[in-house]
Each structure stands twice: as C-alpha cells, then as structure tokens.
Amino acid sequence: MDNLQKILLEQINSNLQSISLYIEKLAREEIKIDHSKIYLIDYSIYEWLNTSEYESLREILEKENQEAVNAIMNKDFGEYCRKVYLQIEILLNKFIMEYDKDNIQDIESSKFRRLNFFFKNVKEQDKQYKKIITNIMNIRDISSHGDSKGRSISNRVEIKGKSIKIKLEKLKKTLLTKEVQDIFSEFIDYRHPWNPNITGDPKQGYAYILLYNLKDEYFDPNSIIEYIENNRRLVYQYKLGNDFKIFLDNYQPKNELKKFFDEQEKNYTTIRDTMNWFIQEIGKHLSIT
Missing domain, CATH: 1.20.120 (Four Helix Bundle (Hemerythrin (Met), subunit A))
Structure with missing residues (x-):
C-alpha cells in the first residue's frame, strides 16, 4: 500500500468517526433545536x-x-x-x-x-x-x-407601498369630491374607489388627497406639486379655482409595506x-x- 492510499484511508476513517459522533450527539439530544427558528x-x-x-x-x-x-x-x-x-x-x-x-x-x-x-x-x-x-x-x-x-x-416593494398626502386650499365652492378624485387619478397607475382617497369638503374650500400606486414619474411627491403649478393657468385654475393652493401635508404616510419587507x-x-x-x-x- 503506497502513501497516497494510506492518506485516503485515514481521511475516510476520520470522516466516519465524525459522522458517528454526530449521530451519538443527536441520540443524546445534545444538539438542541431552536423552536423559535422553525x-x-x-x-x-x-x-x-x-x-x-x-x-x-x-x-x-x-x-x-x-x-x-x-x-x-x-x-x-x-x-x-x-x-x-x-x-x-x-x-x-x-x-x-x-x-x-x-x-x-x-x-x-x-x-x-x-x-x-x-x-x-x-x-x-x-x-x-x-x-x-x-x-x-x-x-x-x-x-x-x-x-x-x-x-x-425590494425596489418594487418600496414603490408599491409608497403613498403621499396632498392638501388643497381655497378651492372653488362648486367643486365636487368626485371631480377632485378625477383630477388626481392621472398620477396613479390604476384607480379604484379608494385611490385617490379624498377627505375634507371641497365645497368648504379644502380637501386632502391620499394617493398610492403612483406612476413612476410621480414617485417623488414634489413632482406632482410642480406639475400642477406648471400647468396652473392652462389647466388647473379652471378645474380647481383661480386662487387654489396645493402643498404636501406635513404628515406623510409611512411606507408600511417596505418596513414589513425590510x-x-x-x-x-x-x-x-x-x-x-x-x-x-x-x-x-x-x-x-
């Protein structure tokens, strides 16, 4: 038997001994299972x-x-x-x-x-x-x-969970809640009865708009404000009123889905x-x- 064969046999015996010891430990329950990890x-x-x-x-x-x-x-x-x-x-x-x-x-x-x-x-x-x-x-x-x-x-989870809250003031008093919802639906990927979610009373001159499932180009909430301000005279004065004000609400929603994923x-x-x-x-x- 040459040296190489001896070395191989020694390695095999060593591996067998390790396996045998592991089985013995299992039998004696020396290896504990952390049930909190199951x-x-x-x-x-x-x-x-x-x-x-x-x-x-x-x-x-x-x-x-x-x-x-x-x-x-x-x-x-x-x-x-x-x-x-x-x-x-x-x-x-x-x-x-x-x-x-x-x-x-x-x-x-x-x-x-x-x-x-x-x-x-x-x-x-x-x-x-x-x-x-x-x-x-x-x-x-x-x-x-x-x-x-x-x-x-991870990125898509962040996008899915992102929502923003916008506040409108000095709206024209004839404005209906559904009209506000129609106006802001252009910033979201798909619409249903709660998106955009409108609270407040447009007939009293103010409203809060909660938006989620935002289009990519409006993921930054400031981009919505900028877009509306840039098109104020052409589009939005007619829809919202001559003196309307728009800004992000001070209390923006937390991204709960991203937090859950992280x-x-x-x-x-x-x-x-x-x-x-x-x-x-x-x-x-x-x-x-």
Missing part, C-alpha cells in the same frame, strides 16, 4: 383539520407548507410570502364556500375583497393581523410577476404566528356552518 405552520395541532371531513384540505395545506422550506433555507422572503399566500387562499376559498350562504363572494372575487369578507365575520377582529395578511398578499403579487424595467423586488428576519415569526391565528379562526367559523 417558521413552518404545524397543521397537525388543529383539531378541526384532523377530522375526516377536512383531511384532504389538511393534506393540500401541508404540501404547500412543505414547499416553503426551500424559500426559508434560501432566505427568499418574497418566495416565502408567495407560498404562505397559497395557504391563505386555500383557507379563504374553503371559508367562503361553506360560510357564505348568500353567495356574496366567490373564488373569482378579488383576494382583498374576500379577505375583507372574512374579517367582517370575525367577532374579535385584530387589525394587526389583517395588515400582516395584506402585506403578505402584496409581496406575493410582486414576487409572482416579472418587471419589464428590471427593478429588484424586517424579514423578524417577520418570519410574525407570519407564522399570524397564520396560527388565521387557521384557528377559520376553524371556529367552519364548525358553526
């Missing part, structure tokens, strides 16, 4: 999911839950949110099918509309849980779609705890249908 949901602890009626539902949930392992190991928070959202969607669909006797909702409804329907039927509502689930859904949307401009997920390490645990609450509440309501 972010997967344990569906086996819920009695309602362990009944024959919901056995197939639990199996589907567990499959999606297991697929979140890679996202956790890769520290891919966006993908983790996407996998968790699939579980939320499965539970929401089940809740709506069995609890909505009047067929107000269906699986074709917007996910946010279905989520609102669920929270309206929860007796002890927790706004924090709703906010967390909404953040999960928003990050899921971003992670599931590509970006033609090549922006990172605090990833903390929010793995937050999401797990939120899901535990959500699953329990779903079970409570399904048991009374």
Whole structure:
C-alpha cells in the first residue's frame, strides 16, 4: 500500500468517526433545536383539520407548507410570502364556500375583497393581523410577476407601498369630491374607489388627497406639486379655482409595506404566528356552518 492510499484511508476513517459522533450527539439530544427558528405552520395541532371531513384540505395545506422550506433555507422572503399566500387562499376559498350562504363572494372575487369578507365575520377582529395578511398578499403579487424595467423586488416593494398626502386650499365652492378624485387619478397607475382617497369638503374650500400606486414619474411627491403649478393657468385654475393652493401635508404616510419587507428576519415569526391565528379562526367559523 503506497502513501497516497494510506492518506485516503485515514481521511475516510476520520470522516466516519465524525459522522458517528454526530449521530451519538443527536441520540443524546445534545444538539438542541431552536423552536423559535422553525417558521413552518404545524397543521397537525388543529383539531378541526384532523377530522375526516377536512383531511384532504389538511393534506393540500401541508404540501404547500412543505414547499416553503426551500424559500426559508434560501432566505427568499418574497418566495416565502408567495407560498404562505397559497395557504391563505386555500383557507379563504374553503371559508367562503361553506360560510357564505348568500353567495356574496366567490373564488373569482378579488383576494382583498374576500379577505375583507372574512374579517367582517370575525367577532374579535385584530387589525394587526389583517395588515400582516395584506402585506403578505402584496409581496406575493410582486414576487409572482416579472418587471419589464428590471427593478429588484425590494425596489418594487418600496414603490408599491409608497403613498403621499396632498392638501388643497381655497378651492372653488362648486367643486365636487368626485371631480377632485378625477383630477388626481392621472398620477396613479390604476384607480379604484379608494385611490385617490379624498377627505375634507371641497365645497368648504379644502380637501386632502391620499394617493398610492403612483406612476413612476410621480414617485417623488414634489413632482406632482410642480406639475400642477406648471400647468396652473392652462389647466388647473379652471378645474380647481383661480386662487387654489396645493402643498404636501406635513404628515406623510409611512411606507408600511417596505418596513414589513425590510424586517424579514423578524417577520418570519410574525407570519407564522399570524397564520396560527388565521387557521384557528377559520376553524371556529367552519364548525358553526
């Protein structure tokens, strides 16, 4: 036997000894598991999911839950949110099918509309849980779609979560709330009843405008003010009044979605705890249908 063979055999023996010691430590429970770092949901602890009626539902949930392992190991928070959202969607669909006797909702409804329907039927509502689930859904949307401009997920999260608040004063007294909403809708990517959100009373000469899902060119809130001022005489005096004033409100909204995304390490645990609450509440309501 030459020297090279001896060296190889010694290395093999050393590796085998290391493996043997590791197995012994596991057997003696010397290697402790930090349960606070286990972010997967344990569906086996819920009695309602362990009944024959919901056995197939639990199996589907567990499959999606297991697929979140890679996202956790890769520290891919966006993908983790996407996998968790699939579980939320499965539970929401089940809740709506069995609890909505009047067929107000269906699986074709917007996910946010279905989520609102669920929270309206929860007796002890927790706004924090709703906010967390909404953040999960928003990050899921971003992670599931590509970006033609090549922006990172982090950048797109910041854009999605950004909102601005503008104040108008000295408006013409004939101005309607809907007219103000129409005017400011040109600065957002898509419009719905709460975007732009108008508060105050234009007929009293003032209004507050909250805008989100801003177009790229208006991501800097000062750009909206500048655009309107530059076109004051040509366009906006006619629409808002000869002497109107426009400026950013002193209290600008915080970017809650960006904060949620940035605090990833903390929010793995937050999401797990939120899901535990959500699953329990779903079970409570399904048991009374």
